[in-house]
Amino acid sequence: xxxxxxxxxxxxxxxxxxxxxxxxNDGQKVSALVRDKSKLSDIKDENLSIVEEDLTNDFSHAxxxxxxxxxxxxxxxxxxxxxxxxxxxxSACKAADYAKAHKxxxxxxxxxxxxxxxxxxxxxxxxxxxxxxxxxxxxMRSGLHYSIIRPGALTDDxxxxxxxxxxxxxxxxxxxxxxxxxxxxxxxxxxxxxENSVTELFNGDKKIAEAF
Amino acid sequence: xxxxxxxxxxxxxxxxxxxxxxxxNDGQKVSALVRDKSKLSDIKDENLSIVEEDLTNDFSHAxxxxxxxxxxxxxxxxxxxxxxxxxxxxSACKAADYAKAHKxxxxxxxxxxxxxxxxxxxxxxxxxxxxxxxxxxxxMRSGLHYSIIRPGALTDDxxxxxxxxxxxxxxxxxxxxxxxxxxxxxxxxxxxxxENSVTELFNGDKKIAEAF
Numbered sequence: 001x002x003x004x005x006x007x008x009x010x011x012x013x014x015x016x017x018x019x020x021x022x023x024x025n026d027g028q029k030v031s032a033l034v035r036d037k038s039k040l041s042d043i044k045d046e047n048l049s050i051v052e053e054d055l056t057n058d059f060s061h062a063x064x065x066x067x068x069x070x071x072x073x074x075x076x077x078x079x080x081x082x083x084x085x086x087x088x089x090x091s092a093c094k095a096a097d098y099a100k101a102h103k104x105x106x107x108x109x110x111x112x113x114x115x116x117x118x119x120x121x122x123x124x125x126x127x128x129x130x131x132x133x134x135x136x137x138x139x140m141r142s143g144l145h146y147s148i149i150r151p152g153a154l155t156d157d158x159x160x161x162x163x164x165x166x167x168x169x170x171x172x173x174x175x176x177x178x179x180x181x182x183x184x185x186x187x188x189x190x191x192x193x194x195e196n197s198v199t200e201l202f203n204g205d206k207k208i209a210e211a212f
Numbered sequence: 213x214x215x216x217x218x219x220x221x222x223x224x225x226x227x228x229x230x231x232x233x234x235x236x237n238d239g240q241k242v243s244a245l246v247r248d249k250s251k252l253s254d255i256k257d258e259n260l261s262i263v264e265e266d267l268t269n270d271f272s273h274a275x276x277x278x279x280x281x282x283x284x285x286x287x288x289x290x291x292x293x294x295x296x297x298x299x300x301x302x303s304a305c306k307a308a309d310y311a312k313a314h315k316x317x318x319x320x321x322x323x324x325x326x327x328x329x330x331x332x333x334x335x336x337x338x339x340x341x342x343x344x345x346x347x348x349x350x351x352m353r354s355g356l357h358y359s360i361i362r363p364g365a366l367t368d369d370x371x372x373x374x375x376x377x378x379x380x381x382x383x384x385x386x387x388x389x390x391x392x393x394x395x396x397x398x399x400x401x402x403x404x405x406x407e408n409s410v411t412e413l414f415n416g417d418k419k420i421a422e423a424f
Binding site: 056058080081082084085086089090093118119126127130131134137138141 | 268270292293294296297298301302305330331338339342343346349350353
């Protein structure tokens, strides 16, 4: 049986790097898939292995010896719809296909609030939400054991440690810190739900175990 | 039982308009879904009904009383990846969902050579091929009776009436006129294959019935 080893795709990203640090601090093995390994040069840990690869290439080799996958990559806000198609959609689909081939036990997807209904989102967000919707749909149909997390609007504030999966009544409250998302992802990796799940997540008033 | 009535989505496009004319000349009922009906103002036919709607809106009403659907819409080459996501991917997925809800008998999708393997396509084509791939995948999993046509590089030459579904050995020969694609689509609507099918199509040396 393989030892638990979590592949974090997009491990130098704004959420991915915080998740990488949290899991290493927790004593867990992490494989970090990044395009530029210098972005992790400040992390030294014997449990960290880095795979340097562009997500537009074949990155199936990154899944070797991994038991879990977290897809935390994102093209980022300013890169345009072409990268949205290549990274947010296509790389996510490839990750699910590779995970299936590698018999990954649990696939955790960082999705987005609104990915369930792109037409109802703000117009400027629709291309991104379509990409996330289709990537989520591909994962749901993959046969993998999956957890899809759909955080609200992301902020750079400090972790609060308090969550809710209920959409706040006021849209302005439908937000969550990236630090809290990273904590929630680690919780989800460490406590995989028995059932496949899609969970919206916001800062709220519950501990993470109660929010899920 | 509904009378045969084919909805052509993208009926003012370079292929869609030729298909619309062919089917009307053949005495068939056509519902033409277009964003701007003035683009069909040169066609007068009692069997033509025009539905004016933007594909980024809900266009399910266009399928009322239709028995068949041809998705021939495309964002076009110069519109950028955002429109590729909104039209080539999302509108195609919505069309399949609406078709399922309206119990459409046969859904014909104009896809593209290379949509089976976007990673192997030319780099500048990959975002488009990813969108077409995912739209095709959505249709294949819809439960609809479908025919997916994947033409080679499109040209504006005159119809040849000669086809092949075998990829030419020389990539430069992997092309087909839009006029011939329109003929092939009408053939496919009039002669729906018993099995769901994905067919690459090029100009060649066979009649359409033999090529399919």
